[in-house]
Amino acid sequence: xxxxxQSSRYLVKRTGEKVFLECVQDMDHENMFWYRxxxxxxxxxxxxxxxxxxxxxxxxxxxxxxxxxxKERFSLILESASTNQTSMYxxxxxxxxxxGNIQYFGAGTRLSVL
Amino acid sequence: xxxxxxxxxxDCAEGRAANLPCNHSTISGNxxxxxxxxxxxxxxxxxxxxxxxNETNEMASLIITEDRKSSTLxxxxxxxRDTAVYYCIVRPRQGAQKLVFGQxxxxxxxx
Numbered sequence: 073x074x075x076x077x078q079s080s081r082y083l084v085k086r087t088g089e090k091v092f093l094e095c096v097q098d099m100d101h102e103n104m105f106w107y108r109x110x111x112x113x114x115x116x117x118x119x120x121x122x123x124x125x126x127x128x129x130x131x132x133x134x135x136x137x138x139x140x141x142x143k144e145r146f147s148l149i150l151e152s153a154s155t156n157q158t159s160m161y162x163x164x165x166x167x168x169x170x171x172g173n174i175q176y177f178g179a180g181t182r183l184s185v186l
Numbered sequence: 187x188x189x190x191x192x193x194x195x196x197d198c199a200e201g202r203a204a205n206l207p208c209n210h211s212t213i214s215g216n217x218x219x220x221x222x223x224x225x226x227x228x229x230x231x232x233x234x235x236x237x238x239x240n241e242t243n244e245m246a247s248l249i250i251t252e253d254r255k256s257s258t259l260x261x262x263x264x265x266x267r268d269t270a271v272y273y274c275i276v277r278p279r280q281g282a283q284k285l286v287f288g289q290x291x292x293x294x295x296x297x
Binding site: 076105107114115117120130131160162164168173174175176177178179180182 | 218220227228229230231232235277278279280283284285286287
């Protein structure tokens, strides 16, 4: 089974703090994604990566950065957390290529910024 | 991705088959039908996908009509743990496009 592991289920941070959300997948997937999910707004893509050290902006990249130094790990960084970044953050991975467009998700990190 | 239409909510008795419909009348030839679900406060979970033939795995069965304009996800023996929001999506099989969920169907399994 594909496993996507997010480092924390719940996080509480202060405004202005630098926040790191870590995601690891164990299936050698090419693609990795960071989404946030808010009530009434559905899933929104923040960033995705299709290879090590490669990244593409999604729909809402402002206030976020990402890092993919190893194939299995994709980190989301909130440079200076703000209250409007309180949300559920979801990491996903997919095999890529012609083999499938199925995204597998982690359990999510519920971040509260106070 | 083609648009899908699902009923906003459904109820099903525990132990019975849950049949969740989805309309996707504008599906194009290279698009597959995918089903995901999201249990409250958890990440979305992939269930099954198909192109035109019926598919079955350990979680569910997927029935796609011959004209491919609609499909039905079947949970053969629903349990309380199947209570979730179910999303039907149509998209190409390959690529790295973002996932976009519609409103989905909130399925409640009743004891």
